[in-house]
Amino acid sequence: MSKTFFVKTYGCAQNTADSERIKAHYHQLGFTQTQNWKKADTVIINTCIVRESAENRAYGFLNKVDQFRSSSTPQIVVTGCLVGSAIRQKNKKGVSKLKKLKEKFPSVDKFLPIEKINFNIAPLRDKKESALIPISSGCNNFCSYCIVPFARGPEISRPFDQIISESKKAIKKGFDHLTLVGQNVNSYGSDLVKKSETYILPSGQKVKPVLVKSMGRARIPTLFPYLLDTVANLPGTKLVSFVSSNPWDFSDRLIETMAKNPNINRLLHLPIQSGDDQILKKMNRGYTVQEYINLVKKIRKAVPKIKISTDILIGFPGEDEKSFQNTLDLCQKIGFHKAYLNKYSPRSGTISKKLYQDKIPQKEKRRRWQILDQLINRPSSKN
Ligand code: SAH
Ligand code: SF4
Numbered sequence: 001m002s003k004t005f006f007v008k009t010y011g012c013a014q015n016t017a018d019s020e021r022i023k024a025h026y027h028q029l030g031f032t033q034t035q036n037w038k039k040a041d042t043v044i045i046n047t048c049i050v051r052e053s054a055e056n057r058a059y060g061f062l063n064k065v066d067q068f069r070s071s072s073t074p075q076i077v078v079t080g081c082l083v084g085s086a087i088r089q090k091n092k093k094g095v096s097k098l099k100k101l102k103e104k105f106p107s108v109d110k111f112l113p114i115e116k117i118n119f120n121i122a123p124l125r126d127k128k129e130s131a132l133i134p135i136s137s138g139c140n141n142f143c144s145y146c147i148v149p150f151a152r153g154p155e156i157s158r159p160f161d162q163i164i165s166e167s168k169k170a171i172k173k174g175f176d177h178l179t180l181v182g183q184n185v186n187s188y189g190s191d192l193v194k195k196s197e198t199y200i201l202p203s204g205q206k207v208k209p210v211l212v213k214s215m216g217r218a219r220i221p222t223l224f225p226y227l228l229d230t231v232a233n234l235p236g237t238k239l240v241s242f243v244s245s246n247p248w249d250f251s252d253r254l255i256e257t258m259a260k261n262p263n264i265n266r267l268l269h270l271p272i273q274s275g276d277d278q279i280l281k282k283m284n285r286g287y288t289v290q291e292y293i294n295l296v297k298k299i300r301k302a303v304p305k306i307k308i309s310t311d312i313l314i315g316f317p318g319e320d321e322k323s324f325q326n327t328l329d330l331c332q333k334i335g336f337h338k339a340y341l342n343k344y345s346p347r348s349g350t351i352s353k354k355l356y357q358d359k360i361p362q363k364e365k366r367r368r369w370q371i372l373d374q375l376i377n378r379p380s381s382k383n
Contacts, residue, residue: 002030002031002032003030003031003032003041003042004031004032004033004034004039004040004041004042005023005026005031005032005033005034005040005041005042005043005044006033006034006035006036006037006039006040006042006043006044006074007019007022007023007026007033007044007045007046008037008043008044008045008046008058008061009046010045010046010047010048010054010057010058010080011046011047011048011050011054011080011081012048012050012243013132013179013181013243014134014137014181014182014183015046015048015080015081016132017123017132017133017134017181018046018079018080018114018117018134019046020123020124020125020126020132021117021118021119021121021123022044022046022079022114022117023123023124023126024121024122024123024124025117025118025121026042026044027124028121033124037065037074038068040074041073041074041075042074042075042076042077043065043074043075043076043077044077044078044079044112045058045061045062045065045076045077045078045079045080046079046080046114047078047079047080047081047082047083048080048081049081049082049085049147049151049347050081050146050147050148050347051342051343051345051347052345052347053345055082058078058082062076062078062105062107062108066107072109075109075110076107076108076109076110077108077109077110077111077112078105078108078110078111078112079111079112079113079114080114081147081148081151081152082101082151083098083101083111083112083113083114084113084114084115084150084151084152084153085097085147085150085151085349086098086100086101086111087113088150088151088153089150089348089349098111114152119134119137119158119162120162120166122169125170125173125175129177130175130177130178130179130239130241131167131170131173131175131177131178131179132179132181133163133166133167133170133178133179133180133181133231134158134181134182135157135158135163135180135181135182135185135188135227136155136156136157136158136182136183136184136185136187136188137152137153137155137156137158137182137183138152138153138154138155138156138183139152139154139155139183139184140154140155140184140187140190141184141246141284141286142284142351143273143283143284143285144282144283144284144350144351144352144355145283145313145316145344145346145347145350145352146347146350147347147348147349147350148183150349150350152183154191155182155183155184155187155190155191156191157188157189157190157191157192157223159192160189160192160201160202160223160226160227160230161202163180163227163231164202164230164231164234167231167234167237168234171234171235171236171237172236176236176237176238176239177238177239177240177241178231178237178239178240178241179240179241179242179243180227180228180231180240180241180242180243181242181243182243182244183244184244184245184246184249185224185242185243185244185245186212186222186224186242186245186246186249186250186251186254187212187220187222187224187246187249188222188223188224188227189209189221189222189223189224189227190220190221190222192223193209193221193223194209194221195209195211195218195220195221197209197221199223199226201226201230202230203230207223207226209221209222209223210222210223210224210225210226210251210253210254211251212248212249212250212251213251219248219249219286220249222249222251224249224251224254225251225253225254225256225257228240228242228254228257228258228261228264229257229260229261232257232261232263232264233261237263238263239263239264239265240261240263240264240265241264241265241267242265243269244269244271244311245268245269245270246271246286247270247271247272247285247287247291247292247295248285248286248287248291250270250295250299252298255298255299255302255303256302258299258302258303258306259302259303266303266305266306266307267306267307267308267309267337268299268306268307268308268309269308269309269310269311270295270296270308270309270310271310271311271312272292272310272311272312272330272334273285273311273312273313273316274312274313274316274319274323274326274327275289275326275327275328275329275330275331276289276319276322276323276324276326276327277289277326278318278323279316279318279319279323282316282317282318282352282356283313283316283352284351289326289330292330293330293333293334296308296334307337308334308336308337309336309337309338309339309340310334310336310338310339310340311339311340311341311342312327312331312339312340312341312342312372313342313344314341314342314343314344314365314368314369314372315343315344315358315360315364315365315368316344316352317344317352317356317357317358317359317360318356319360319368324368327372328371328372328375331372331375331376332375336376338376338377339372339373339376339377341369341372341373341377343362343365343366343369344358344360344365345358346358
């Protein structure tokens with residue numbers, strides 16, 4: 001009988017996409033998948049460390065598996081952002097944090113860097129409604145609160161033709177909804193092309209990279225509008241979504257692409273994080289509140305039926321009543337369809353953890369969370 005594996009996934013769409021590739025990898029090694037971790041020969045835990053609570057959930061599961069197992073079965077494999085950040089971060093003596101992690105969790109048989117799993121392995125998809133297509137990994141933005149650039153490293157774009165070929169395969173398998181996934185999808189391609197260079201699309205068409213601007217300055221070249229357009233025009237694509245896009249990398253060309261392709265999802269995720277300029281600055285987000293408002297106006301004018309969802313970070317250091325009120329005002333102005341509300345938790349290695357104290361009590365964060373949740377996510381409170 002072949003050996004079995006079980007994958008437990010925490011975190012974002014990118015982790016879910018990674019897990020589909022991990023499953024394919026174990027499948028190739030001759031394992032079969034089980035939905036019951038107690039019956040698995042190998043349990044793989046794909047971790048998220050974006051917030052302390054997510055990290056603790058992974059530890060909780062790890063301990064549960066450890067307590068259950070007799071001798072060395074199941075094998076425990078830990079992968080994902082916990083491993084990525086331990087490899088990339090060093091302690092004051094210059095020793096990688098991986099060593100410390102190994103000491104902390106002696107029951108783990110293997111720490112698997114996600115980079116060991118090839119992007120191009122045919123994924124074992126388990127999301128039935130939409131095929132997740134990773135288009136890049138990592139992030140170059142270094143928002144001051146965020147561990148992702150440490151956990152996943154710099155942004156690396158997957159080659160254009162590989163994305164198209166995976167999309168075609170997913171369509172052939174019966175998926176008519178494709179979701180392009182990355183930490184910052186709309187900067188896709190900034191590492192594949194230079195600002196002044198011509199880029200040849202797989203179709204043979206020669207294009208100029210789109211320059212995205214931040215605070216009026218051309219920031220980086222991107223190929224994302226071309227990629228999205230190409231995927232949306234593949235025969236059989238009924239719906240294309242993309243997560244997450246950063247407001248400051250949202251080009252006019254991307255808006256045009258959305259407008260001209262009705263099969264691009266009319267629910268757009270556009271994380272704002274805060275509605276206060278001072279807080280946004282401390283967060284190192286590359287836009288102001290007014291720029292965000294202008295962007296939404298432009299998008300709504302070109303794509304009238306668009307609904308916008310967002311992420312909000314609650315209780316970032318320095319968020320007082322006034323800055324919180326600014327966030328509430330902005331939310332009222334925009335009328336978000338939905339908001340993912342995250343209470344700030346300091347993450348080791350980030351700038352905000354180094355520079356600011358996390359002084360806002362949990363109780364107060366919870367109060368702000370409830371107010372925002374009522375305002376945005378509870379239709380009964382919407383007039
Ligand atoms: N790339 C996306 C977000 C990726 S992280 C973007 O730029 O918006 C997903 C969400 O986790 C973020 O939008 C943020 O709201 C939340 N988050 C990130 N770091 C956090 C932290 N230290 N504490 C609490 N929430 C955090
Ligand atoms: Fe984190 Fe900012 Fe990168 Fe999003 S853009 S993953 S919030 S650093």
